[in-house]
Structure formats: C-alpha cells, structure tokens
Amino acid sequence: MPFYHQLGQIPNKRHIQFRKPDGSLYLEQVMGTKGFSGIQSILYHLNPPTQVSTAKKIRDWATPIEQEGANRHRHFITFEAKIEGDPIDGRLHLLVNEDVALAIAKPVEPMNYFFRNSDGDEIIFVHQGEGILETVFGELPYRPGDYLVIPVGTTYRLEMKSKENRFFIIESFGEITTPKRYRNEHGQLMEHSPFCERDIRVPTKLNTHTELGKFEVRVKARNQLHSYIYDFHPLDVVGWDGYLYPWAFNIDDFEPITGSIHQPPPVHQTFAGPNFVVCSFVPRMYDYHPESIPAPYYHSNVNSDEVLYYVKGNFMSRRGVQEGSLTMHPSGLPHGPHPGKIEASIGKDRTEELAVMVDTFRPLKVTKQALALEDQNYMYSWLP
Template sequence: MKNWISFPHVQGVASRQAHCDLPEGSYEREIGKEGFFGPTTHMYHRHPPTSWSDFQGDLRPRAFDTNNLAVNADSPWGATTILSNAHCCIRFWELTLAMPELARNADGDELLFVHEGSGVLFCDYGRLAYRDGDYILLPRGTMWRLEPAADTKLLMVEASNSSFRLPDKGLLGGHSLFDPAMLAIPEMDQAFIAQQTEAPWRVQVKRLNTVSQISFPFNPLDALGWKGDLSVVSINWRDIRPVMSHRYHLPPSAHTSFVSDRFVVTTFCPRPIESDPGALNVPFYHSNDDYEEVIFYHRGEFFSRDNIHPGMITYHPYGFTHGPHPGAFAKGQTRARETTDEVAVMIDARDALDVASGAEGIEWRGYVASWGGMNADKV
C-alpha cells in the first residue's frame, strides 16, 4: 500500500461533487496520481485549460491516420510500428492474403484488434473465426497464422516481456463489462485437422525485435488435443456491456478491458450519456501526469473529439492538460445527444512512448491547433 499524503481541503469556489454542478462559468480540471486511481484534486478555471495560444516542442498532442498507410505485409513482423516503449509496442497491420508462414512472438503476449475484415485464425489451440471488432489475445509463444476472407486491418498491441490479464472489477463483480464465459476459444474441428499436412512450413519467430526462421518438414500446428487454462481467446466489442451512471461521468478506468504490467487497454463502446442536468456528459479536462494516452478510433463519432475519423490514432504524452475539443464540449452543453456513437480502443501507458519513423509520414500536424486557440499555420 502506498501511504499517500492525503488531506482533502477546499479553497475558493469549488463543486461539492467532482464532475457535477460546476460553479457558474468555470471549467473543471482534474489533477491526479496513478491515472485515475490515486489522490486527486479538482481545479476550477475561468478558461478552458486547453485554450493554448502556442505549443512548441515534442510534448504536443499528436494524431496519426492509418488510412494513409500503404504497407500490406504478409507477416505481422512487417506491420508498421506507430508507438513503443520497453513495455508496449503498438503496430498497425494490413493483410489481404493468407499468411504463407506461421508467426510466433517470443517477446510478449500479443493483442490483435480487428479494425476491418474477417477470416480465420489457425494456431496451436485450433481454429478460430474472426470479424471486425474482435479482440484476439495470443499468449506469448503461440504459433499462429491468419487466412482472411476479406481484407483485414488490425491494431496490434504487444505486452513486451509481459502478459495480458483481466482487470480487477472490484465492487462491480467479476461478470461486469463482460462475463469471462463470453471469451471464445479456438476449436480443434475438421478444418483444423484438415490443415495438418506433411507439406513443409516455416515459423517466423520474433525475439528482441529480431526475426528468426524455423523450418519444419510438416505443419507444426499438428496438435491432437489440449487441456489447461491457458489459451488464445477472443471477444468482440459488441459483447462488452459498459458500466455507466446517469448522474456522474465515470473515468476511462471504468471501461478497462485488459491490463498488463505497465499499461492498460480500455474499450469505449456506445452507451447512454449522463442525463442528470448537473452532471458533465463529456470527458472532464485532466492532466496527463503519470500515464501516456493513446486512442485508436474504430467506428462512429467520438464524442469528445472534433475532426477525428475511424482509423485515426491520437497520442497525448504526459505533461500537459487535455480534454474535449471545443465543438464536442459545446455539443455536450446543449445535451443534444442521448447516447454515444463510438467504438475506440485506448492504451494508457505508464512509461513514455516513442513515435516510430513509420508514423511520422501519416501524422496530422495540425492536431495541436485543433483546440481552437492556435493558428494552424504555425504547425
């Protein structure tokens, strides 16, 4: 347990309840430790905390459009790296034809999110169909390959030298968000048995980001059966039931889907918007102090962003305040919407991320000016 210096006090004008009944003409900003899990203070400002007039340096918020990637690779190790650190690697991969070789990640668990497409995964554990919106969790060391039935685009998130686990759901109970019984596993069906030929196969193994090849005179996906509690699993965002409160805007941590040692993966799904007249119904302004925030936009209109479309990735390094765009904030004030219309994947990383060279060519450099206080020509 961390013995935080905790001393709740109030100075000046403040709301009695965070994210609700803000003082007239004020804008709330949350300052906290450990993401949304540690001690927190709420500031009430005269101006939106994101109304900067200039922003110089590498700290700036950044956005990337994966729709502009022209790379089609037959191996996941040819995917474009967007962001990475020692504990997490975020790639984007497009695959149109069946993988000619098996893949194996010796560096950590791999989480695939299917942005577009459908098809079949073959792996040590059997055969698993996939479609758009699926998460596919591949334990470290799993041999696998994809056979697309339609052009497939995937977000890849590696837990480098680590594993993915389910979050502690606390008071909500273990069946909230999604019941673990919803997790699908591969089947050792006739289609899986039929691909166990004596034709030669190669496995591309990634270790320390270097690829080695292992050749077999047969298909090494030749298991007859298995038993245990470690397996490839999948779940679709359509099977996630987000928690919400009509009187209080819940932080992103309430929507966590998977956790690793130094980052978490969160899923934003369509849900009712807060209806209480005093409750904020857009994300509150908050300071990035302990976590770097990455969001991949899968479909719909993200209710806290302007001019962001599916296939884009936003990146907010720690060290500055961010929050809803002006247009999104204004829509929230009118309470015109009753539900959100969005699906997005968020990665909150505890350690600083590096922008890969492959991402710089697809960057929207005017993103830092999109909060309205800057001249876009400066960027």
C-alpha cells in the same frame, strides 16, 4: 484466460504414456509461463516440437525512433498508410516503449508461414475483415470488432477470408490479463465486470495436421525475427488441456458502466498488461444527472500516455479525427474536449462512438515511419 479448457485426445493423467495407434508415443509438451508457476497447458504432438532442420535470423524487429522534439499531442491518420504485405510483415509500428508496441496492418498478402511471438502476449483488434485464427490450440474464427488475445509462445497463422482487412495490434512484452478488480480469488469474472466468460470465445475445432514437407515458423524472440524450418506441419497437436490458449472477445459485447455524472476512463478498462491498460469505448447512454456535462472534463495525464484508436462513430469530444485516427496525448500536458464540444454535449442522451484506448505508464516513443501519417496541426487544434 483463467478457466480450464480442453480439445482433442488426452490421457487421463499428466506425464504418463499416451500412445498412437501404431504403439509409438505421442510427444507431450508443457507450455507454461513464469517458470511453471503461471498458467499453462499441456499439448500432445505427433512430432517432436524440437525437431528443426534449419534456423536463421531474418531481421531486427525494432523500428527506428524519431529524433525527439517538443512534447506535444499527436494525431496519426492511419487510413492514409499504404500498407501491404501479410499480417506480420505488413505491420507498421507507430508507438513503442519498453512494455508495449502499437502497430497497424492492412495486409493484402496471405501468410505462407506460421508465426510465434516469444517476447510476450499480443492483442490483434480486428477493425475490418473476417477469417480464422489458426493456432496450435485449434481454430478461432474472427470478425470485425474482435480482440484476439494470443498468449506468448503460440504458433499461429491468420487465414483472411475478406478482401479488405485492417488490424490494430498491441504487442506486449509481458502477460495480458483481464482487470484484477473484476476477478474473484478463483479467477472468475464477478457480477460488476463489464463482460463475463459467456462473452469469451475459445478454440472449438482442432485440426491435427499430418503433412510432411518444408514448413516455416517465424519467431519473434529477443526483439528479432527468426526463421525455423520443420519437416512436418507445425499444427500437429492431437489434443491439449489447460488454462493457456488464445481467445476472442468482441468489443460489441462490452457492457458500458454509466452513472449520473461523468465516469472516469477506468470504467472502460478491458485488459491489463505490464505497465499499460486497454479500454473499450462503446455506444452508451450519457450521464443522467439533470445538470450533467456528458463531455469529459479536461484532465492531465500526470504519469501516463493516452492513445486512442478510433474505430467508428461520432467522437463527441473531438474534431478533426476520423475512422482509423490514432491520437496520443502524452504525460505532462492536459487535454480534453475541443472548443465548443462541452456546450454541444449538454442535453445529449447517447453517444455512438467506438474506440480502443491504450494507456501506458511509461512514455511512448514515435517511430520514424509514423511521421508520414501525422497531422502536424493537431497540437494547435484546441485554439479558437
């Protein structure tokens, strides 16, 4: 997120001597993107972050893809998944392409290691559960409805505080930003943006760990998962400053843009990634033209796949979907309201739906493990 933040102890200049009470140096790490021309932060460690005692490959990260058949609309009932494991190993990938992977997780085990995605940024949408995102940049408490935006290379662990936890995860192979049209030349969110910096939560508590022992950091790199063992706690930062750090935004703080007639999906955009966007559908007033049709018109995704993850509420243009449903409407096929939903929407003044949408500009592929969750009749649900 492009605004400056700092936590802990830092020297008054970059790249100068910064010493511990015993006279030895803190270890400075510059963490930046795009070859030092993107956003960056500078962190000060107790220990050299390069000091690894063991390194090994655990497994490939990629998930087997289904054998492709007819291009069709898809519906996956994610609440039927028997997902276990922790927040990383418990991820069930459903849809993937060269730019992004979409997964769900319902972890029941704590993370006894730390994780770092070195292939791109992540968004973890918290459907259920509360806890703390522990990171090298400090702690970030989370609650239902939060988007946790975690930049590439961030070492983190999810400390779950609830018995029931459910996440929708967007793994990018590049940078995730706020929409460019809502930012001025200085990076500030402008007046017509549906959210602003006041809505964004950043780490405010930095715990500097001094423990020694054996600590594992699992790293996703080159679409593989690797294990690294350190002889010290990886969250050993005494201070940092910069523009690169994790942050949280709650979907309830998204202010919907409405109009006298139906507004197109881009008004719901919340994030932008490489060849994909993320949108938030939140409770809002319907269109106020006297002859308006609140239900969306039929539309064709000429060059994008549309994915909707249904969080809660009354999904006014759909039938047969439920909390936790994930639908994909691929490019090449028109889609829109189910039979009867257009007429039924006329005269209504409000919707209470809550959903996360991901539109990709390259085709998504369905994983084999998603097939067990599929509603095979969804393609034909528009028949009378």
